[in-house]
Amino acid sequence: MSESVLTDAPHPTEAAVAPSRSRANLELFVVGLGALVVSLSQSVLVPVLGTLPAALDTSAGNVSWLLTSTLLVAAVSVPIMGRLGDMFGKRLMLLVAMGALTVGSLLTAVTDNIGLLIAGRAIQGAAAAAVPLGISLLAGLMPKERVGSSVALISAMLGVGGALGLPFAGFVAEHADFHMLFWVNAVAGLVAFVGILTIVPESTVRTGGRVDLVGSVLLAAGLVSLMLPLAQASSWGLASAKVLGLLAASVVILCVFVWSQLRITDPLVDLNALRRKPIVLTNLASVLFGFALFASFIGTAAYVEAPEVSGYGFGSSLLVGGLAMLPSGIAMLLLSPLAAKLIAVRGAPFTLALGAVVVALGWLMRIVWSGNLTEVIIGATVVGIGTGVGYAAIPSLINEHSPASEISAANGLNALFRSLGSSLASAIGGSMLAANTVILGDFAVPSIDAYRELFALCAGASVLAAVIVLLIPRRQVA
Numbered sequence: 419m420s421e422s423v424l425t426d427a428p429h430p431t432e433a434a435v436a437p438s439r440s441r442a443n444l445e446l447f448v449v450g451l452g453a454l455v456v457s458l459s460q461s462v463l464v465p466v467l468g469t470l471p472a473a474l475d476t477s478a479g480n481v482s483w484l485l486t487s488t489l490l491v492a493a494v495s496v497p498i499m500g501r502l503g504d505m506f507g508k509r510l511m512l513l514v515a516m517g518a519l520t521v522g523s524l525l526t527a528v529t530d531n532i533g534l535l536i537a538g539r540a541i542q543g544a545a546a547a548a549v550p551l552g553i554s555l556l557a558g559l560m561p562k563e564r565v566g567s568s569v570a571l572i573s574a575m576l577g578v579g580g581a582l583g584l585p586f587a588g589f590v591a592e593h594a595d596f597h598m599l600f601w602v603n604a605v606a607g608l609v610a611f612v613g614i615l616t617i618v619p620e621s622t623v624r625t626g627g628r629v630d631l632v633g634s635v636l637l638a639a640g641l642v643s644l645m646l647p648l649a650q651a652s653s654w655g656l657a658s659a660k661v662l663g664l665l666a667a668s669v670v671i672l673c674v675f676v677w678s679q680l681r682i683t684d685p686l687v688d689l690n691a692l693r694r695k696p697i698v699l700t701n702l703a704s705v706l707f708g709f710a711l712f713a714s715f716i717g718t719a720a721y722v723e724a725p726e727v728s729g730y731g732f733g734s735s736l737l738v739g740g741l742a743m744l745p746s747g748i749a750m751l752l753l754s755p756l757a758a759k760l761i762a763v764r765g766a767p768f769t770l771a772l773g774a775v776v777v778a779l780g781w782l783m784r785i786v787w788s789g790n791l792t793e794v795i796i797g798a799t800v801v802g803i804g805t806g807v808g809y810a811a812i813p814s815l816i817n818e819h820s821p822a823s824e825i826s827a828a829n830g831l832n833a834l835f836r837s838l839g840s841s842l843a844s845a846i847g848g849s850m851l852a853a854n855t856v857i858l859g860d861f862a863v864p865s866i867d868a869y870r871e872l873f874a875l876c877a878g879a880s881v882l883a884a885v886i887v888l889l890i891p892r893r894q895v896a
Contacts, residue, residue: 441617442560446568448613449552452516453572455606456548457579458586459519460488462599463539465587465719465736473596476532479653484539486649491543493645493837494638499547500554500830501686505627508555508826509620512548516611519545523604527597538600545607546837549576550829553813557825558621566758569817570810574754576836577711577805581747584719585740592737625823633686636675643668645838651845652852688824692831696819696890701835703770704812706883708839710777711805713847713876717784717869718742718798722791727858730866732791742795746802753803757810766818767890770811774884776804781877785870804880812836815890847872 463484470481495515503511522541529535552572560568590598647654647661654660679685691697719739724731734742761769780800787793813829820828854868 442564444613445559445618446556446564446571448610448617449512449556450572450575451606452512452519452610452614453549453552453575454579454582455603455610456515456519456545457575457577458583458606459523459542459545459579459603460492461580461583461715462587462603463596464715465584465740466591466596466599469591470596474530474532474535480532480536482650482653483536486646487536487540488543488546489649489837489841490642490645491540492546493641493834495544496547496550496833496837497637497641497687497827497830498634499544500550500833501827502629503547503551503554503826503830504623504625504824505629507620507624508551508558509614509618511826512551512555512618513611513614515545515548515551516607516614518542519548520604520607520611523600523607527600527604542603546833547830549573550813550833551826553817554826554829555618555621557813557817558623558822559619566761566814567755569813570754570758570761571751573809573813574750574757574806576809577750577802578747580711580715581743581750581802583740584715584743585737588735588737588740592735623822623825627684630679630682630684630686633675633678633682636671636678637686640668640671640675641834643671645841648838648841648845652848656845656849687827687831691820691824691828694819696815697828699886699890700770700812700815700819701832703774703808703883703887704832704835705839705842706879706886707774707777707805707808707812708836709843709879710781710801710839710876710883712840712843713872714746714798714801714805715743716844716847716851717872717876718794720864721869722794724863725858728856728863728866730788730869731863734791742791743798743802745795745799746805749799749803750806750809753806754810757807760807761811761814766811766814767887770808770815770887770890771884773804773806773808773811774880774887776807777801778804778877778880778884780804781873781880784873785877788866801876808883815887846875850875 467481471478499511499515518541522538525538525541526535549572553569556568556572557565587599590596643664647664651661676689679687679689719742721730722732722734722742723736723739725733757769780797783797783800787797812832816828816832817825850872851864851868854865855862856865
């Protein structure tokens, strides 16, 4: 890829003078807060979705677009904003992402109109780029000895925010109006925006160049065609004509996109970099990890909230269902520094493989031990521990094998692969749970066999991730 790098600073630490310890802590705090709020906003609506059709006087299909709109915009914005971050500044695009979160949250906080709510959630979707942008920015700003732990912490926020969002939403659902969820997001997003604006400096590595408008349109169309059927698979059916047609269209459009990227001198995506073996294998593992984490969300809260007559549930409230995920989020947060040390000692591939094995162990525990709520929480926490360790290693691998001038785009694309894994979990897991049910009076719930099949699939995916990442060579340090 032809590019003009504005500086030849070393990679990954590009700052000429390392910030003081207190300054570095402030920079990490505000960027971490932004990542946490973004992750929180993506999961916080899930527990209250069932109550919204009545509250908003609309259909369940319309309400589902509150999630789908966010997913589609996130899929498109993450890789594009990552590339723009490399071109014009990672801090600048991080501010754009946090601004989108704040504006979208404010809009959804002040309205009951379903159309405006969907629009607000779509605006929030652009904020998903904050996590890979934050990872890329801190990789260059932090002192060399703190890069690993800082990157691990920001990456862990993907899981921490989701785990915290479920009990928070459950508490709000039981004690307040759902708009409170968005008010909290708006205030926290504004605090993070102001903090980043006033405390965090801009990256000194930028490529410049022109925006590839044709590539951006093709990538957006291809990703929407891919993600939309996955998001709507539970209502449309995995084998429906709409799902299969859109998936086929996505293949065609993305092939045209690849062709276009190979014919221009300043492409949106550097396919030569994307084809590097470590990047390919890391992105494949990211899909599997994204699958495992999201499956834990859909396979834990709903599981413990199911009535006892289902044969496995505990009839728990929304709040208790969310709290069942809280220990896993805390474990992800606390273990991120340990994961960073393990990466430094044993390498990122080993650490990622270890995380995958722990995830598989957690899913096996969910299959074998589920007689009481404590056993379910322990199993979910083990899954969270493994996911947190893996998520700490993934950006380290991306940063190691990407040029400094493309680090933001590379992390953005990796985040897209994680999101693809989550979408696959939603589509495949949702279909598996819907295909094998038990009838309880006037409604049906997934059977225990359906859950076990999903957990077994997740365990197998985790083992496959471990095998894949062990093929990644450890980078030799001179």
